[in-house]
Amino acid sequence: MAASELYTKYARVWIPDVEEVWKSAELTKDYRHGDGVLQLQLEDGKELEYKLDPKTNNLPHLRNPDILVGENDLTALSYLHEPAVLHNLKVRFMDSKLIYTYCGIVLVAINPYETLPIYGTDIINAYSGQNMGDMDPHIFAVAEEAYKQMARDERNQSIIVSGESGAGKTVSAKYAMRYFATVSGSASEANVEEKVLASNPIMESIGNAKTTRNDNSSRFGKYIEIGFDKKYHIIGANMRTYLLEKSRVVFQADEERNYHIFYQLCASGHLPEFKALKLGKADDFHYTKQGRNPVIDGIDDAKEMSTTRNAFTLLGVNESYQLGLFQILASILHLGNVEVKDRDSDSSIIPPNNGHLSVFCELMGVTYQDMSHWLCHKKLKTATETYIKPIPKLQAINARDALAKHIYAKLFNWIVDHVNKALHSSVKQHSFIGVLDIYGFETFEINSFEQFCINYANEKLQQQFNMHVFKLEQEEYMREQIPWTLIDFYDNQPCINLIEAKMGILDLLDEECKMPKGSDDSWAQKLYNTHLKTCALFEKPRMSNKAFIIQHFADKVEYQCDGFLEKNKDTVNEEQIHVLKASKFDLLVELFQDEEKARSPTGAVPATGGRTRLSVKPDKNKGGQASKEHKKTVGLQVKDYPRLFSLLFGVFDPKRAVQQLRACGVLETIRISAAGFPSRWTYQEFFSRYRVLMKQKDVLTDRKMTCKNVLEKLVQDQDKYQFGKTKIFFRAGQVAYLEKLRADKLRAACIRIQKTIRCWLARKKYLRMKHAATTIQRYVRGYQARCLAKFLRRTRAAIVIQKYQRMYVQRTCYKRKQAAALVMQCILRAYMARQLYKLLREHKTIIIQKMVRGWLARQWYKRTLKAIVYLQCCIRRMRAKRELKKLKIEARSVEHFKKLNIGMENKIMQLQRRIDDQNKDNRALSERLNSLENSHAAESERLRVELTRLRGAEEDAKNNANKVTSLLEELERLRKDLQNTQKEKKAIEDWAKTYQEEMEKMISELKEQNHLLKNEKNDLNRLIQEQGQQWTEKMQRALKEETQQLEYDLNEERSRYQNLLTEHLRLEEKYDDLKEEITFAVNVPKPGHRRTDSTHSSNESEYTYNSEFAESEEGTRGGEDVSKAILDMSLFLKLQKRVSELEQEKQSLQNELDRREEQFQRARARDDEEHKKARSAELEYESLKRQELESENKKLKHDLNEMRQSLRGSAEAGSAAPGSPAYTVLLDQLNASNEELEVRKEEVLILRSQLVSQREAMQHKETMTEPLPYIEDVQKLTDAKEISQAYMGLKETNRSPFPDYHKLNEDGELWLVYEGLKETNRLLESQLQAQRRSHENEVEVLRGELQSVKEENNRQQQLLAQNLQLPPEARIEASLQHEITRLTNENLELHSDDPKEYKAYRISMLRRMVDLMEQLEKQDKTVRKLKKQLKVFAKKINDLEGGQMDVSPGQTTDEPVHPVNIPRREKDFQGMLEYKKEDELKLVKNLILELKPRGVAVNLIPGLPAYVLFMCLRHADYINDDQKVRSLLTSIINSIKKILKKRGDDFETVSFWLSNTCRFLHCLKQYSGDEQFMKHNTSKQNDHCLSNFDLAEYRQVLSDLAIQIYQQLIKCMENILQPMIVSGMLEHETIQGVSGVKPTGLRKRTSSIADEGTYTLDSIIRQLNSFHSIMCQHGTDPELIKQVVKQQFYIIGAVTLNNLLLRKDMCSWSKGMQIRYNVSQLEEWLRDKNLMTCGAKETLEPLIQAAQLLQVKKKTDEDAEAICSMCNSLSTAQIVKVLNLYTPVNAFEERVSVLFIRTIQTRLRDRKESPQLLMDTKVIYPVTFPFNPSSLALETIQIPSSLNVGFLTRV
Secondary structure, three states: OOHHHHOOOOOEEEEEEOOOEEEEEEEOOOOOOOOOEEEEEEOOOOEEEEEOOOOOOOOOEEOOOHHHOOOOEHHHOOOOOHHHHHHHHHHHHHHOOOOEEEEOOEEEEEOOOOOOOOOOHHHHHHHOOOOOOOOOOOHHHHHHHHHHHHHHHOOOEEEEEEOOOOOOHHHHHHHHHHHHHHHHOEOOOOOHHHHHHHHHHHHHHHHEEOOOOOOOEEOOEEEEEEEEOOOOOEEEEEEEEEOOOHHHHOOOOOOOOOEHHHHHHHHOOOOHHHHHHOOOOHHHOHHHHOOOOOOOOOOOHHHHHHHHHHHHHHOOOOHHHHHHHHHHHHHHHHHHOOOOEEEEOOEEEOOOOOHHHHHHHHHHOOOHHHHHHHHOEEEEEOOOOEEEEEOOHHHHHHHHHHHHHHHHHHHHHHHHHHHHHHHOOOOOOOEEEEEEEOOOOOOOOOEOHHHHHHHHHHHHHHHHHHHHHHHHHHHHHHHHOOOOOOOOOOOOHHHHHHHHOOOOHHHHHHHHHHOOOOOHHHHHHHHHHHHOOOOOOEEOOOOOOOEEEEEOOOOEEEEEOOOHHHHHHOOOEHHHHHHHHOOOOHHHHHHOOOHHHHHOOOOOOOOOOOEOOOOOOOOHHHOHHHHHHHHHHHHHHHHOOOEEEEEOOOOOOHHHHHHHHHHOOHHHHHHHHHHOOOEEEEHHHHHHHOHHHOOHHHOOOOHHHHHHHHHHHHOOOHHHEEEOOOEEEEOOOHHHHHHHHHHHHHHHHHHHHHHHHHHHHHHHHHHHHHHHHHHHHHHHHHHHHHHHHHHHHHHHHHHHHHHHHHHHHHHHHHHHHHHHHHHHHHHHHHHHHHHHHHHHHHHHHHHHHHHHHHHHHHHHHHHHHHHHHHHHHHHHHHHHHHHHHHHHHHHHHOOHHHHHOOHHHHHHHHHHHHHHHHHHHHHHHHHHHHHHHHHOHHHHHHHHHHHHHHHHHHHHHHHOOOHHHHHHHHHHHHHHHHHHHHHHHHHHHHHHHHHHHHHHHHHHHHHHHHHHHHHHHHHHHHHHHHHHHHHHHHHHHHHHHHHHHHHHHHHHHHHHHHHHHHHHHHHHHHHHHHHHHHHOOOOOOOOOOOOOOOOOOOOOOOOOOOHHHHHHHHHOOOOOHHHHHHHHHHHHHHHHHHHHHHHHHHHHHHHHHHHHHHHHHHHHHHHHHHHHHHHHHHHHHHHHHOHHHHHHHHHHHHHHHHHHHHHHHOHHHOOOOOOOHHHHHHHHHHHHHHHHHHHHHHHHHHHHHHHHHHHHHHHHHHHOOOHHHHHHHHHOOOOHHHHHHHHHHHHHHHHOOOOOHHHOOOOOHHHHHHHHHHHHHHHHHHHHHHHHHHHHHHHHHHHHHHHHHHHHHHHHHHHHHHHHOOOHHHHHHHHHHHHHHHHHHHHHHHHHHOHHHHHHHHHHHHHHHHHHHHHHHHHHHHHHHHHHHHHHHHHHHHHHHHHOOOOOHHHHHHOOOOOOOOOOOOOOOOOOEEOOHHHHHHHHHHHHHOOOHHHHHHHOOOOHHHHHHHHHHHHHHHOOOHHHHHHHHHHHHHHHHHHHHHOOOOHHHHHHHHHHHHHHHHHHHHOOOOHHHOOOOOHHHHHOOOOOOOOHHHHHHHHHHHHHHHHHHHHHHHHHHHHHHHHHHHHOOOOOOOOOOOOOOHHHHOOOOOOOOOOOHHHHHHHHHHHHHHHHHOOOOHHHHHHHHHHHHHHHHHHHHHHHHOOHHHOOHHHHHHHHHHHHHHHHHHHHOOOHHHOHHHHOHHHHHHHHHHHOOOOOHHHHHHHHHHOOOOOHHHHHHHHHHOOOOOOOOOOOOHHHHHHHHHHOOOOOOOOOOOOOOOOOOOOOOOOOOOOOOHHHOOOOHHHOOOOOEEO
16 A cells, blocks of 8 residues: 555654654654655654655654554564564553563563562463463463473473573573473472472572672573473473683672672681681682672572572582582682782792682692692693793783683582482483573673673574574465465574684684684784675774674674683693692592593693683584484474563663664564564454444355455555465554554544434433423413412411511510519619618627627737746846856956955845746746646757757846847837738738639639539430440441351361361372372373373362371271271271361460460559559659648549439439439538638638748848847757747737737746747647548548448459359440449549549540450450360361251252152161171162262152162161171262262262262261251151261261362362353453454464364353252252352352453453453352352452453542442452553553552552462362251152162161
């Protein structure tokens, strides 16, 4: 077709770009032939003029339609070119998070640099047995294809893994090998697959290293052949290695490391076994520190060393060999540290006693002198003589490094050989799969010999690959019988000839190596001279004479010649090898024992003077048979191998991506495919897709002719397509053209539909609006008329109403005014009466106050006068004594003063008499104070000291005459103080009045608060009720959850037990198979090819029997049939006993655990109690500090509690009324509160007065004239409180308004002191009394608290006793109610104290209640769980089944019993059948082994064999023959097992014997004599119960057998349904025309297995009907049928969902509709069969939600919220996977944006769920067998002759 038809406006193209390689643009103008410029618009809106090349006039690449972007196979793209491939990979990796993509037979993998959950066992199981095109691209799909072709075609296969460093080649190879190990299993008991996988750590440690691009880069190529036997089980493996990078041992670039093993060795140098190696850190050795980065983040080298050693051990390398290997590796490190110095310009020397060389020689077992000598010398041989020549330092260092590389290479090969020996198997290998892991094409800034070898190997691989792809294309065309021409593809044979042909690069390199003076420069000149002008693929750089360029298939690469010769020679000094061979180290000698053979096969000495080398070029002299066999093997490997290439994109880099696509040959594959017919459709697919382009007359019955006719009309150029036998082949771009025509047709149809619909909608809207307008007008006019009539009626009514209303208002106003006047008169008269009363009351009160105050003033005056007189006497007496003492001294010392002072004697005598009088007075006062000294000795002593001081003060006063003046001044000051005191008294009285008003206000506030408390009490009651309801609901939910948990635990235990039975059955079958195989090995013919179930080895039960049972089982297989059967039963009983013992042990351990937990709980409770005590002590200490202020609050709280209790007690009587108990208590509390307020007021007044007194005392102290003696005496007082009290008493005496100082003796100070002492004593007594009262109050409070604690204890004991008598549920509710009541009381008390504190306390209490409830629930759950376990493990499964036998009699009617004509029974028939002992085998044979289920199920009673066998068993029990009973039961069980083993794949047989086994089990229960099984029996049936034997243990054995049969039934059913599910539920279009078919790639049409037939949903439903009818015919229990159906639907849902999650082509809107329709059909089937309650519908819920997810809108945040709430049965990984895989089928759909997927992930972040992506399809729900008694009487059963049991006699 013309370019103008494709390059039209809005067509999208690709244009080159420097940064992004290719950039998308859109044409803004049609292209016409001859135009030199294209008008383009980039995606960012920028306009661009793209100029075409005038020479070629090539147009830019067209972009594929969006519907084709993101395809699984690149060959499905219509336009196959580089930008299309790059964009498809980018979309899959960046948007859909898919790292695998097919490209024909190539699997392209992108390294995401993170661990993805797509390699689990469930993924392996999903890909196992699937065709390669049916599932999304995956490494497992490639491995499965290779395994399948090997098994089917019996041809060896190979997988090539190639790519640059860091691309993930090694990991991909490991995943492939793990897949083979999982799906095939091992044929021996040595677990060969584990050894194959265990070789990876060893090879990675010795062959992998850190590079700048990869932390674990493989620096060698390896080819692993995994061997299989005839059954395609792994039997062994063999490994070959290539291109080991030996130069890395001695040199590493920056940011790189040496091989991992060296760093692992250094990290483990501290271990005892490595001490002798004298290792240090990696930075200490030259060979490990050159990269300057010895540590890899996240890698523990010591741990990796342990892994490596374990792998060595697993592969059979013992500890001594391992230490030997590590010893050689350590010696290599020490050899690298050997320092060589220059002796002169032509020689070098190693200094003597070099430490590292000494260690090297010691570890290697060689002499120091020999090694140091030959490291610096070399031997030259001529024809006649031998010379020893020294070498310079540089050559010596090179020789040292060459020796290290040679030793490492030998060690590497030795390890590989031993790995191969460990993987080798003695079983003959039938076939193998090879995995080649090799470097991809490499190009760096500096490319040397290593890159040359790698690229040469890739050239050879690419040649083989191109030929293979071309051959596949050729075979496809021939198979479809279409004419084809030779495709011109790139052949890289010229490049290979340039490298390996005669006079090629390698040939010239070998020749130059043989030259004595050959150098890199001379070799480069030879290359220039030979190839520069003769070969177009060889070029010379312009600016270099030491490099050359080769045009490889991927790119041009410039190689530097430096080092080529040296690396190609790989020379090692022969004398150094001789020194190593002479070592005493056995392992080292073993490494070099084949050196002669490797160096010179003919025995001749090389011409290079004793040097050995290994050439890259193959030796042509070694052709012969080996080369021929190698070519044959390679031909077989390459013939049908899938190839996998790994690309390195951590973050998608277009440049590196294109480079790797070119290097790996992917683009070449695309080019070969594009050269032919890359797009291929079957006729049916083409018809379904492009039916819209056909007219009705074009559609014929023959689809092929229809497609031909349509294509001839649509595409004029017949060369653009070809018709094959089954497919249509299109040239590149034709599918895009057809898609464009289809989109245009659909767009035009949409426009026409939209036009018509919009016209119809507009007309409908207009008619609707017109009708609405007329309707509105009609109703509005009617409404207006009604409104007018209504208005008139209301106006009349309003007038009447106003008349009567106004009259009423006036009358009401008059009455209100009259009442107000009366009230005002009443109030006024009452007020006047109160005023008169108040006036009289105040007058009388003033008179009383006047008299009392006068009396008080007089009393105070008398006390003050008396005290002053007394103090004056004391002071004057003291002064007189002092004066007398002075005079006496003066009289004694100076006699002449007597003469001078004769007149003074009389005065002295007078003074003496006065002193005597004062002494008398003092004695009297002392006698008066004796009574005080008895109780207050300390106070008396202080008074004596004060008295002494006062005497001294008196003497001083006598000596100082001016003291009187100061006293007068003091008196004046006291008068002023008195006036101030009076003023203060008045102020205090005013304050008291104010305080009284405040108290009254406070009382009113308390009343209001009381009202608020009442309201809050009501709120609390309501809250308590709500909390009670909440707790009740919570308990109900907890009970429901606990029930669900118990059911889950029960199902888990059942599943575990049933898995054990499955394992037992598998072991029995395996043992029988092995026995038969051994017995009949000679007679069995050679089996043909048969593909085994690839999931067999990976899906075995996770439970295994213990060794005791296995050994006993093997020991019981050798006897006769009968004895063997008996032993089997004994084994089963042993197993049962063993299980019970294990469960008892488990129970004891559980009890021990509970005991420990209880101890821990008690210890924690004790700690909490101690903490509470400590805290309570602190609180008590704090409360003591605030005791005086809080005592009132406590009392109020106590009173308030009494009031509340009284109110609660009288709540039934309604609100409290005057005279009621509640009202009385309230009034009493109010009065008590008022009294307390008065007391508080008095206390405040006292405190005020004390403070004033203290202030005055301090002022008085400051104004004293002689402060120092007074202060000294005061400081002698020990208690500051006593000082303040003394001064207070002293100052109280100074408050007299009328002091009379004239009555005091002299100054009156002694009397003042005396009165102060009396007041002090009085205050002390009052304080003591107050303390006594407070102590008594505290004692009373403590007694009350003790009494309340006793009462609480008694109540708790009573409650505990009551709770113990209640059931567990009622016990919990009672405890909760009690706890709520207690917390409510505490809340009320606390709220009365402090609302804020109450609020915090309430929150803490609620939390505490929640914690207590949770602990209670946990303990209750634990108790119930232990009880349940005890019940299960004590009574076994029988009790569980017996617990479920409570079925209503109506359930028995559901049993599908066919109507049978039962004749009248004989009178003497007791429902028993007698048989002889020798007829037992005949009985079992006729009733079990040779019985055909179909005839019995159709014509006879369901379960008839079970009834017959039970009647025979009844007779054996009747005659009390235990041997006969045991033998019969054992024969029955073993015969059923035998028939199931023989015909276990027949669903009808398995269903028949499941039904009969259950019926036999029910008969054993029904006639066992147990009361629980006899409820539904008739009296006659009860008479037929077993009388002599208890067969409970055999019931358990039969129950286990029924479980085995059920699991066999499920497996049989699964095998039948499995092939139908995917085709019927996903692939088949139940609703025709809804889902469109997208173009498919090469992978879809190269499926290795052809379709065997298409299954539909009807096929599945027919199969389900067949299953259901068969089970009903066999009389299977209805409950058992429900369980089977539930399992069937689970398998259907799980398989369908798993395939949906792994198939991108199935995730579309239309497919979601198909799935929902299919599910609805299955639900309809359930309704028809009355099975909606069996739980089968719930198993389909994940599939339903996945289908809904495909159909819902996926754009906004509201959509994300809806998806998160809708998909509750899907995991987060499954939801994200479906959204990533969602693919539009039509151009009108949109993809899911990455932002929306991230929003979903953010919203689902908090989900706690399993990260597993796929559902486990092997899950089998635990089965139960509810007891279903039979109403059929045994004596009425007639035995037909067709059963051939005529030897039975009716009894």
